[in-house]
Amino acid sequence: MTFGERLAAAMDEHGPLCVGIDPHASLLADWGLPDDASGLRSFARTVMEAVGGRVAAVKPQAAFFERHGSAGVAVLEEVVAAGRETGTLVVVDAKRGDIGSTMGAYADAFLRDGSPLAGDALTVSPYLGFGSLDPAVDLALSSGRGLFVLCLTSNAEGAQVQHARTAEGASVAAVMAARAAALNADAAVMGSIGLVVGATVGDAAARTGTDLSAVNGPLLAPGVGAQGAGADELAAVFGPARRQVLASSSRGVLRAGPDVAGLRKAALDASSEAAAALR
Numbered sequence: 001m002t003f004g005e006r007l008a009a010a011m012d013e014h015g016p017l018c019v020g021i022d023p024h025a026s027l028l029a030d031w032g033l034p035d036d037a038s039g040l041r042s043f044a045r046t047v048m049e050a051v052g053g054r055v056a057a058v059k060p061q062a063a064f065f066e067r068h069g070s071a072g073v074a075v076l077e078e079v080v081a082a083g084r085e086t087g088t089l090v091v092v093d094a095k096r097g098d099i100g101s102t103m104g105a106y107a108d109a110f111l112r113d114g115s116p117l118a119g120d121a122l123t124v125s126p127y128l129g130f131g132s133l134d135p136a137v138d139l140a141l142s143s144g145r146g147l148f149v150l151c152l153t154s155n156a157e158g159a160q161v162q163h164a165r166t167a168e169g170a171s172v173a174a175v176m177a178a179r180a181a182a183l184n185a186d187a188a189v190m191g192s193i194g195l196v197v198g199a200t201v202g203d204a205a206a207r208t209g210t211d212l213s214a215v216n217g218p219l220l221a222p223g224v225g226a227q228g229a230g231a232d233e234l235a236a237v238f239g240p241a242r243r244q245v246l247a248s249s250s251r252g253v254l255r256a257g258p259d260v261a262g263l264r265k266a267a268l269d270a271s272s273e274a275a276a277a278l279r
């Protein structure tokens with residue numbers, strides 16, 4: 001099965017929520033854990049125990065693992081393995097993007113069968129040009145994995161680049177969305193090349209002429225919870241494209257830890273809320 005097909009099935013079974021695994025130093029402290037790789041491991045295991053097999057996807061944020069060096073990256077590898085064991089899709093949020101030849105190496109690390117860092121999908125940055133992502137697109141599609149391409153990000157600063165107009169007059173965001181749509185054109189269920197569109201972006205899709213309904217791929221929507229977006233924002237931002245949305249919340253769920261039952265409840269509540277908003 002393709003990533004798009006697997007994600008569609010997971011969203012049907014569990015609801016449209018992705019739980020972000022973002023072990024901020026402050027969260028480790030709140031959970032009574034040391035700010036080192038052992039604390040990171042406890043944190044990640046607790047989250048996977050709480051939500052593995054119960055939500056559509058998890059999204060470990062690579063930065064919070066990398067800040068602990070190679071021992072932290074080893075914990076990220078364990079999260080990827082735990083996703084596989086529990087049948088929970090893993091979106092590695094590493095936002096990679098580089099010239100094509102280097103992008104090939106990133107693709108090898110995060111999308112190649114047998115790589116310990118290869119989850120089910122990877123977030124990528126197209127701001128060296130969408131074509132620079134070709135090695136990742138090729139490997140994702142040939143290995144049954146997926147990509148989420150940054151399009152309209154949840155931070156206010158993103159507009160400076162993403163709302164800018166090309167020489168032909170289209171917005172940068174609209175161009176990125178059209179490129180993803182072209183790659184998903186033949187997908188029957190949902191394509192495997194998704195976009196990142198923040199749940200906080202208001203009417204940015206309309207203002208930038210970004211046709212989210214035409215993407216025929218998943219729309220990863222961070223910004224739910226700690227960044228202020230909720231059910232109303234999800235419904236308003238995505239409108240007719242809402243069935244493709246995978247809402248993502250990290251701190252909004254993680255603050256309920258370290259109690260496993262509390263974390264699980266927070267995740268399932270967030271999933272139900274997202275499902276109701278995106279129905």
Ligand SMILES: O=c1ccn([C@@H]2O[C@H](COP(=O)(O)O)[C@@H](O)[C@H]2O)c(=O)[nH]1
Binds near residue numbers: 152196
């Ligand atoms: O546009 C984007 C793209 C990615 N993110 C990532 O999502 C989580 C958000 O965490 P919260 O605690 O739910 O705010 C984090 O890993 C970001 O790097 C995003 O927020 N916006």
